[in-house]
Amino acid sequence: MSKEFEAGVTGSTSSGKDVSIEKNSPIETTTEDVQDGIILEDGLRRGLLGRHVTLISLASVIGASCFYGFGYALYLSGPLGALIGFGIIGFMVWALMQSIGEVTTAFPIAGGFIEHANRFVDPAFSFSMAWMYYFMWSVFLGSEWNGAILIMQYWVPEEKMPMWAWVLIFWGFFSVLSTLGIVVYGELEYYLGWFKIISLAVCFFISFLVNVGAFGNGYIGFRYWTPPEGPIVNGINGFGQVFVLASAYYVGTEIISLAAGETKDPRKSIPRGVNTVVYRILFVYMGIIFFQGIICPSNSDQLLNATSKAASSPFTIAFTQAGWKSSGHFINTLIIIAFISAGNGCIYVQSRALYSLALTGRAPKIFAKTSKKGVPYVSILTSCTWGLLALMNLKVTAGQVFAYMTSVGGSAAYIAWAGIVFTHLRIRKGMDKQGIDRSTYAFKAWGTIWIYRFNLFLNIFILFIQGFTAFENPFNWRLFVTSYITIPASILLFVGYKWYHGTHWVRCSEMDFSDRLMRLEDEEEEKTVSFTTKIISKFRQ
Template identity: 30%
Template structure:
């Protein structure tokens, strides 16, 4: 069966019926072609590798506007950028950390571009696990879907725990942590249950604006201090790049300084990648976004600049302000005290910033918990739509909320209590660490899926340049991502081979056999196959542009024009 592309009727519009003459006429299909087209639709429904009534069962609603999906990228910024960047600086030095963030930034961009092309072509529920199932192998969609889900639901208590610890900056009474944990859990779950509109328009949008303003303020303040504009009047420049130096050592190869510095540089690739984690969520929200093709394309077009400003300039600034051997970088408080930005402000004599930063980072952790819960519930919902998760999870309320998928994912938020219970801290940390590589596996799968998708589009005579979003540097971007992501996954736990520790080895690599078991287990049981280019389904359940895109309304006021540029 060959699924040839047509600009005719999406099956979602037919609602399970055969296309009528008026349907066909409205899409420019003449009566001489009507019989052939009806036969193609009937054959597509019968032989499609995708359940033909998936979109009919899909109950989510397109309620997110352009500004919401623009801010969704900022919503994924958690404590990794504000607090974790100090660990990257200490491990590899200022130049090593900068190079690692630049490389990981390009890899993140490659993944976003690959996902953007597929999402703008098919803005449907299930997103990249669904794409993997219908364009590569149903078993791959099953494996990456469950991989992303369990990696996401484990991240929810991580962010909640981070938010709780941040509160200790003002309240050091450890007995109150359980109360704070309970309140934050209930708040995160409630925001998601109230629905997608409230989730993004009132909560996530505000939190994202706070994070963006904080980052911009920190970069400006850091530049002023570096140039000698702080209370002390001391000009720093690139002093710390000269002493203690641009690279730190890993402490694994004492006899060779250059090799040891290289190992320290390699060591932070995965750590840097986690600071970028969650950006794939922009595609997950596409099925609930107004004019998803246009808005996703616009958002992805700005990802490059956000990576450059937020991450690359951010790590460059802290490398100029703080020495990698500063004792304060080794303090694992979990709150603003360990932020390299706070350390820099303290060194410069600015005392008001720590409280402001801690408050903003708290909203960042809380916001990231919101975003992660949203993403995990929608992936679980997409798995259920494809029959790869229990069918009851497809239930949606009248307002388009996949209630049971949200409730199941929400239950994992309460794992955050393990962090404040005696005897459970080690279990919690181990649970978190074994799934941290899951996001990199998801990114690798996205790029691989795009390469298959591109083969199918070319084989079926579809001009990818006519897609709403198209990157002229493909497929080289996807290949770049595949190369680096494969390396990140393999070298994640390389240090264990210098000083063997079985627990550390399992923590670093157990996610690989878990993913392989999901893939091959489903493949053997369901007897799936890898789709050939002419077998790929590029029609079923994919809404047409007319169905998803609203007329473009240009802004008429000054405020509207400014908002159009920003969002």
């Protein structure tokens, strides 16, 4: 059986040889292309199973900073302010994932939404979005390493292990781990994903016990939701900054679009992964904010903020105040294990984005090179090097590094999300114009199209207002730069690529939907195969 997939301009075989592939050319899948049940495509392997995709979508980017970084949201806006801010961004992410589900299930290609924008919008638009997305994850990787150093110093003080030494250890560790292949990545994320989910459940349960006074600390209830700790502190300024922080934590849900090119059965696995985002929003993000907000005061000087040289998780602060003096060891152990998963996830997204760019001629060709096991090792090792950004903490405090990186990465996230939603709207318009029945969609986004138009507006609106506190008197030029540098950078990338290559906007009538995965045809094929199998079975009997 053969399947047609969207191919880039240039590619790389599993043996490392470079190949040229015409756009929309069919890629034949033969028995020689299957090793250990893994199908090779453009040098990559389809090694991710449905259970991998589900856990990747649900828990892959629950990193170390989710345990301590949410304390920054409490510090900025108080427990209710943080909860509202994360709730609003949660709605945007849910709608985003519906857009991703509809497009990615129809076109499960290497590069995901990056190649969707290239094929259905404009190559210049895709180029700009892809590089901004790559740099966004590069910044987040440095932020994760920076946060892990903060935690490791709880056990090993800087006098015994300098911060630069931790950075080099992380670089060596992740350089090896991330080049072990897609199957290892999938299995690692699956089991670490379950570990993180169970760990959060345990933390929530202990938080409940602390809140009701089970440790002998007395009943807390909603004491910290009243002044001066809450429910909302710092007014509109703190609330606005939570939007940037929330985007930095929610980003990564779109990873399943990039993983589609390495997923065995995207028509079934991608929708399943998309649907889990609701649980991630409610259980992970809203759960963390709620429980940390009812047990930890937002004015604690141990919470992470821009002046922090060291910081504690709100869980650690509350558990210690309740009487569990060694809780720091427990929480920090969970954080470090979560850091391994999140760091590996950052590098995975970076490397696949860079690989896609190289595959289509928008990055040096060497980044499209893969090993015999289908590992894009050049892209991986290059991406891993961005973790050295954590060395910024040698000049400024770790809290400042966290704040700067969150601002840059958070604003870049809104650009990427707006691009994804816009691509979805363009594809939907093209399918309608070409008379394609929506009942044939392999996955259809929930509700009216106006939900997704409104989501596009929200992303653009928050992108422009998220750094408004920089304009207060006195003008904060550092905050202004970190909040808005991504906007002119993305415009420059778009205009520069369009001018140099002379690209044109893809018209709806020009869009090629011939290779999309369709619900009706697949279901009919499954029914035919099932019927044929039954007939053969009866004949043999």
